[in-house]
Amino acid sequence: xxxxxxxxxxxxxxxxxxxxxxxxxxxxxxxxxxxxxxxxxxxxxxxxxxxxxxxxxxxxxxxxxxxxxxxxxxxxxxxxxxxxxxxxxxxxxxxxxxxxxxxxxxxxxxxxxxxxxxxxxxxxxxxxxxxxxxxxxxxxxxxxxxxxxxxxxxxxxxxxxxxxxxxxxxxxxxxxxxxxxxxxxxxxxxxxxxxxxxxxxxxxxxxxxxxxxxxxxxxxxxxxxxxxxxxxxxxxxxxxxxxxxxxxxxxxxxxxxxxxxxxxxxxxxxxxxxxxxxxxxxxxxxxxxxxxxxxxxxxxxxxxxxxxxxxxxxxxxxxxxxxxxxxxxxxxxxxxxxxxxxxxxxxxxxxxxxxxxxxxxxxxxxxxxxxxxxxxxxxxxxxxxxxxxxxxxxxxxxxxxxxxxxxxxxxxxxxxxxxxxxxxxxxxxxxxxxxxxxxxxxxxxxxxxxxxxxxxxxxxxxxxxxxxxxxxxxxxx
Numbered sequence: 001x002x003x004x005x006x007x008x009x010x011x012x013x014x015x016x017x018x019x020x021x022x023x024x025x026x027x028x029x030x031x032x033x034x035x036x037x038x039x040x041x042x043x044x045x046x047x048x049x050x051x052x053x054x055x056x057x058x059x060x061x062x063x064x065x066x067x068x069x070x071x072x073x074x075x076x077x078x079x080x081x082x083x084x085x086x087x088x089x090x091x092x093x094x095x096x097x098x099x100x101x102x103x104x105x106x107x108x109x110x111x112x113x114x115x116x117x118x119x120x121x122x123x124x125x126x127x128x129x130x131x132x133x134x135x136x137x138x139x140x141x142x143x144x145x146x147x148x149x150x151x152x153x154x155x156x157x158x159x160x161x162x163x164x165x166x167x168x169x170x171x172x173x174x175x176x177x178x179x180x181x182x183x184x185x186x187x188x189x190x191x192x193x194x195x196x197x198x199x200x201x202x203x204x205x206x207x208x209x210x211x212x213x214x215x216x217x218x219x220x221x222x223x224x225x226x227x228x229x230x231x232x233x234x235x236x237x238x239x240x241x242x243x244x245x246x247x248x249x250x251x252x253x254x255x256x257x258x259x260x261x262x263x264x265x266x267x268x269x270x271x272x273x274x275x276x277x278x279x280x281x282x283x284x285x286x287x288x289x290x291x292x293x294x295x296x297x298x299x300x301x302x303x304x305x306x307x308x309x310x311x312x313x314x315x316x317x318x319x320x321x322x323x324x325x326x327x328x329x330x331x332x333x334x335x336x337x338x339x340x341x342x343x344x345x346x347x348x349x350x351x352x353x354x355x356x357x358x359x360x361x362x363x364x365x366x367x368x369x370x371x372x373x374x375x376x377x378x379x380x381x382x383x384x385x386x387x388x389x390x391x392x393x394x395x396x397x398x399x400x401x402x403x404x405x406x407x408x409x410x411x412x413x414x415x416x417x418x419x420x421x422x423x424x425x426x427x428x429x430x431x432x433x434x435x436x437x438x439x440x441x442x443x444x445x446x447x448x449x450x451x452x453x454x455x456x457x458x459x460x461x462x463x464x465x466x467x468x469x470x471x472x473x474x475x476x477x
Contacts, residue, residue, distance in 0.1 A: 005149040007319045008326055011186075012163045015179050015330065019167020022175040032172030032363055033104040033342060039259040043177050044269030047256050049276050050180035052079065052247070053187060054332020058284050058325055059140040063302035065288025069212075069225030071236070072288065076281035078239040082247025083274035090248045091257045091266040093410050098258045105258075106251040106406075107347030113409045114417040116351055121424065122401060123347035126251055129397035130339040131373065135380035137333035142381070144325050147306030148318070157381045160326075161374050164333040169370035172341075173259060176334045183327035190324020191283050193317050194308060198290040201312040211293035225289075234445045241450035242396065245403040252339040340373040341366050396435070400427030400452035404460040412464065419463035427456040 030036055039047065057076050064072035094109060103109050111119040142156030151159065167175050202208050209226065216222040224230035247253065260266045284305065290312070291304035298304065305325065309318045345366045350357045357365070404427075405420035434441065434448035442451030 002149045003315065004319060004322055005145070005151065008145065008149065008159070008322060011323045011326065012159070015182065016163060016166045018182060019175040019179045020170050022178040023171035026171050026174055026363075030104070030359075031174050032366055033255065033258075033346065036174070037099070037259055038261050039177065039256075039265065039269070040261060041265050041268040041272070043181070044256065044260050044265055045272045045276075046181045046184050047173070047177040047259075048083075048253060048270060048273040050184050050187070050327075050331035051252065051335030052083070052273060052277060052332075053280060053328050054137055054140070054335075056136065056140075056332075057280070058191075058328045059143055059302055059305050060136075062284040062288035062291070062305040062308075063300075064231075065285035066292045066298070066301040066304040067288075068231045069227070069289060070282075070285055071224075071228050071231035072285045073228065073281050074231065074236050074239045075243065076277055076284075078243040079247045080274045080277035080281065081240070082244040083270060083277055085244070086248035086253060086257070087267055087270035087274055090254075090407070090410065091270050092263045094254060095257055095260060095263060095266050103258065104255070105342040105346045106249075106254045107343065107351070109254075110405070111351070114405070114420050118405075118417055118420050118424075119347055120352055121421070122405075123343040123351075125397050125401050125424075125428070127340060127343040127348070130252075130336050130343065131376055131380055134333060134336040134340065134373065134377035137329050137336060138377055138381040140329040141326060141333075143302050144306050144309075144322065144329070147303055148310050148322055154382065157378055160329060160333065161378050164330050164337060165371055165374040168334040168337050169367045169374075172366065173256065173338060176331075176338065177259075179334070180331050183331045186320070187324045187327045187331075190321040190327075191280070194313065194321045194324075195283060195286055197313040197317055198287055198308050202290055202293045208289060208293050212289070215292065215296040234447065237445060238447040238450050241446070241453050242399055245399045245407075245453065249402045249406050250339070250398065251342065252335045255338060255342060256335075336377075337370055337373060341369050344369045344373070396431055396449040396452070397428065399449060400424075400431050400456060403427075403453055404456040408460050408464065414464040414468040415460060416463065416467060416469035419460055419467065419469070422463065423456040423459050426459055427452040430455050 025036075026032055057079070061072055061075050064075060097103065097109060097112070101108070101112055103112070107119045107123045110122055138157045138160050139153075141160030142151075142153045145151040145156035145159060146153055167179055199205065199208065202211055212225055213222050216225060229236065257266055257270065260269065287308045288301075288304040291298070291307045294311070295307055298307065309321045309325070313321060345362060349365060350362060401424040404423045405415065409415045409420065431448050431452035434451060438448065440448045442448050446454065
């Protein structure tokens with residue numbers, strides 16, 4: 001058997017074992033959904049940063065770095081800006097509301113602030129979008145295992161899905177938090193090993209610059225490849241408008257914030273997560289650029305990261321790097337399963353189908369939904385072409401439907417339920433029409449998703465001024 005495959009199987013078994021041990025602390029739905037609201041700064045940090053460095057931030061960004069160069073840094077940097085907003089603005093405010101009203105999910109908040117119908121609409125949107133991002137994480141695992149261990153796409157997807165379904169399905173957020181603590185250590189050590197090995201392989205930074213100059217005949221394009229704005233202002237703005245909101249309105253991240261023991265924990269744990277995101281942003285980009293320098297004709301840019309692992313490093317280091325990337329993909333996948341499970345069980349099933357569901361029944365249903373979502377995610381992963389496509393579907397749906405209703409509704413009583421619905425529907429429709437009817441182009445330098453978000457903000461401001469809410473909305477104090 002391939003030694004890389006043996007290494008990853010052993011590591012996967014360790015993660016599952018830790019997850020099952022953590023389930024001893026799961027006594028009810030509160031432990032499953034919000035870890036009993038007892039996470040301190042360190043545990044909140046680990047359970048936030050672990051999924052935030054997932055398939056998109058490793059395999060996907062390395063692929064973007066392979067194609068466009070150092071300006072791919074903006075993908076993770078845009079996400080980090082969103083984490084800063086979550087740490088100091090959105091997170092503390094929504095935690096206070098969640099604590100006072102015993103909320104478990106973002107859907108719970110939307111129900112209190114607007115009504116159950118808006119909650120149902122957003123939860124359905126999130127359920128669809130999160131299946132796409134879950135598929136993206138599975139595709140990241142498959143890319144790595146296929147390139148390094150030769151498992152094939154289907155086998156790689158199955159390995160990743162089985163691991164995350166087992167430990168998350170057993171213990172929910174509480175189990176995921178303890179597993180994430182192991183993953184984050186392995187992840188950072190693995191990537192810190194990969195960068196010096198990759199640069200050494202191509203002769204350091206000077207060698208990287210020289211090889212890129214050889215591989216790109218056009219001097220202007222070669223210069224752009226080494227520039228932080230080389231990807232183009234339109235794409236950079238697109239990253240900010242698509243990704244920044246996603247990291248302060250994400251149901252999965254907000255649900256983890258709910259698990260904090262106090263407001264100080266929210267600020268410290270989330271801010272540390274943002275700081276690490278900024279620092280890590282350059283790492284997969286450099287690895288992707290090193291892959292381009294040595295192998296400029298890869299059939300798929302997302303093979304850049306596994307190529308670096310397999311060709312640039314000795315076995316012991318590449319095996320550790322493989323575990324690091326596997327950790328990145330799996331930790332992101334458990335965060336997505338968390339979103340899917342809460343959307344279906346708490347926000348849809350308990351709210352609309354069986355309101356009288358007991359705590360024990362809700363816990364059982366959560367585990368059933370976890371398995372079902374895993375099966376659906378596998379199916380989608382086998383159909384979608386690449387990771388960034390899968391992630392963009394999710395981020396677009398989430399950003400255009402939630403940004404204005406959540407951000408304005410959290411700090412003002414003026415947004416009405418009607419305004420929230422109009423914003424969400426208009427944003428989604430605009431994005432879909434521009435994406436498929438205008439080749440993804442928006443107004444001016446904006447792309448489809450960015451145009452959709454800007455439109456929702458304009459609509460919300462107009463509705464707040466002209467048609468302010470008459471009902472009393474629940475907002476942050």
